[in-house]
Amino acid sequence: EAACASSDIEVVPLRVKYPQGAEKQLICAISGREVPSGGLPMDVGVLVQNVRTAAAVSVAVRTGQPLIEQVVTVTGPGVAEPKNLRVRIGTPLRHLIDFCGGFDGEPGKIILGGPMMGTAQLSLEVPVTRGAGGLLIFRQQDVDPRPEGPCIRCGRCVSVCPARILPTTIVAHARHDQIETAETLGVLDCIECGCCTYICPSMIPLVQFIRQAKGAIMAQKRNA
Numbered sequence: 001e002a003a004c005a006s007s008d009i010e011v012v013p014l015r016v017k018y019p020q021g022a023e024k025q026l027i028c029a030i031s032g033r034e035v036p037s038g039g040l041p042m043d044v045g046v047l048v049q050n051v052r053t054a055a056a057v058s059v060a061v062r063t064g065q066p067l068i069e070q071v072v073t074v075t076g077p078g079v080a081e082p083k084n085l086r087v088r089i090g091t092p093l094r095h096l097i098d099f100c101g102g103f104d105g106e107p108g109k110i111i112l113g114g115p116m117m118g119t120a121q122l123s124l125e126v127p128v129t130r131g132a133g134g135l136l137i138f139r140q141q142d143v144d145p146r147p148e149g150p151c152i153r154c155g156r157c158v159s160v161c162p163a164r165i166l167p168t169t170i171v172a173h174a175r176h177d178q179i180e181t182a183e184t185l186g187v188l189d190c191i192e193c194g195c196c197t198y199i200c201p202s203m204i205p206l207v208q209f210i211r212q213a214k215g216a217i218m219a220q221k222r223n224a
């Protein structure tokens with residue numbers, strides 16, 4: 001804040017809540033402007049750059065070095081010595097876990113990314129990718145073993161959705177490859193925050209189906 005005193009830069013503290021860091025949520029929280037469905041921040045006169053991107057651009061311009069490293073937080077009850085590591089992009093996950101003293105207990109789930117938006121991994125040979133800021137290791141006893149059940153129409157996924165779309169309805173169509181209908185229902189506005197999956201009492205992996213539908217729509221658009 002001291003560095004901003006003599007400039008027109010302002011530091012804006014925000015309420016701690018999730019999701020808050022996604023582009024559209026940040027713009028709304030700071031400026032009150034709402035990016036329209038299917039629109040971009042520039043439609044409301046805003047450009048969003050995260051600190052890491054700005055720093056990487058600075059390094060690239062000053063030294064010519066492209067982005068080759070990623071800071072990864074290796075944590076969770078299933079790793080012996082949690083650490084923050086700066087690693088080369090492409091390093092297999094196995095090396096990170098070994099560097100952190102290995103597993104503590106029998107691993108039950110390994111998630112690359114954050115607890116809400118990360119994806120479960122089936123192999124430790126998977127490489128660290130750009131943007132993978134976390135590696136979470138859970139033991140078998142930490143993982144909820146309940147299987148997926150039917151939708152009970154409780155509406156919780158709808159109430160928590162920050163994009164104000166209908167996750168349960170979209171997924172009902174996405175499951176049957178009705179991606180045009182899913183698009184009409186606003187699936188592309190989903191920010192993949194994972195709140196719907198987290199809140200669903202029937203353990204339905206809503207965001208996973210939504211991700212697949214978004215991928216299929218984008219692939220169609222690219223090939224059109």
Ligand code: SF4
Nearest residue numbers: 161190191193194196
């Ligand atoms: S992940 Fe679920 S809750 Fe989050 S924006 Fe997408 S549909 Fe809404």
Ligand code: SF4
Nearest residue numbers: 151152154155157200
């Ligand atoms: S939270 Fe789960 S059970 Fe409830 S309406 Fe949504 S999908 Fe159905």
